[in-house]
Amino acid sequence: MLQKKLLITLTTARGSRQYTLGQLARYLLALFLVMAVCSFFVSNLLLVQTSDELEDLEQGINSLSSQYEMTLGTQEIQKGQLDQLSHTLQELKVERDQLQEENLRIGELNDTLDASLYGLEDLLGLPPSEDMTSGRADELTVMTNQRLFFLSIMPNGEPIQGLRINDHFGMRMHPVRKKRVMHNGIDYKANIGTPVYATADGAVEYAGYNKSSGFGNLIILQHGLGFKTYYAHLSKLKVKSGSYVSKGQLIGLSGNTGTSTGPHLHYEVRHLYRAIDPEPFVAWNIGNFDSLFSNVKGVKWASLQKLYPLNQALQTAQQ
Structure with missing residues (x-):
């Protein structure tokens, strides 16, 4: 009975040589080849899977990078908005302070104006008003202008x-x-x-x-x-x-x-x-303005009523 042997021939430039392997060696070689083939396919499979995972990871990194850049851009926008808001708030604070100062000045001016108008009433020889309204102020202005007009065109002083x-x-x-x-x-x-x-x-x-x-x-x-x-x-x-x-x-x-x-x-x-x-x-003078029309009898003052609303004393003097 012939034993099964594996004959391996190696050919070189010097010639050919043959080697014979036993059955165990054949099994080991076959197992090695099978494992090498399996390893090759498994490696390729793992390589493909790893490549896909790397591609996914790269895409994830790119996505994270884009999100990071967007986040940085959003932060810059928010920072700009915060700076603008801070600047606006500072301007509003300055305007508020200015308005407060202006209100104080207006209040002081109003007090001064009221005091001046009450003083004007006293100067005109009028009883003081309980409330210095805008209507009363207009009335005093008109009356003052009328009196000053007559005091400028008629002898006095x-x-x-x-x-x-x-x-x-x-x-x-x-x-x-x-x-x-x-x-x-x-x-x-x-x-x-x-x-x-x-x-x-x-x-x-x-x-x-x-x-x-x-x-x-x-x-x-x-x-x-x-x-x-x-x-x-x-x-x-x-x-x-x-x-x-x-x-x-x-x-x-x-x-x-x-x-x-x-x-x-x-x-x-x-x-x-x-x-x-x-x-x-x-x-x-401006304070005793109406007295002239009562004290001076030789002038027909009644005709002046069309030019100036004279007091009751004048009307009584001409009746």
């Missing part, structure tokens, strides 16, 4: 800062003629060169030396509503005929020209060429 009044309006013994005559104005004792001022806005009707009247250097001013004022015995004239003057403007200097026994200013107020006692006009 003193024309000179004289030492005293020597002679008043009315009948008197003339110091030169030595007989009783009508004195149409008031005489202010004043040193030569004392400034003389216009008592209302107006136009210069006359400025020069008037010999016939005895007034010497004389200025006559035309004012509104038919009023005129005379300034006599001046040492110097500061305005010319035909020019315009405003209330309080320097128009001349007191003197002793014309028929005069000493330095003084002779001051007259006339309405439609008729002389009126100047003293109520000298005392007239």
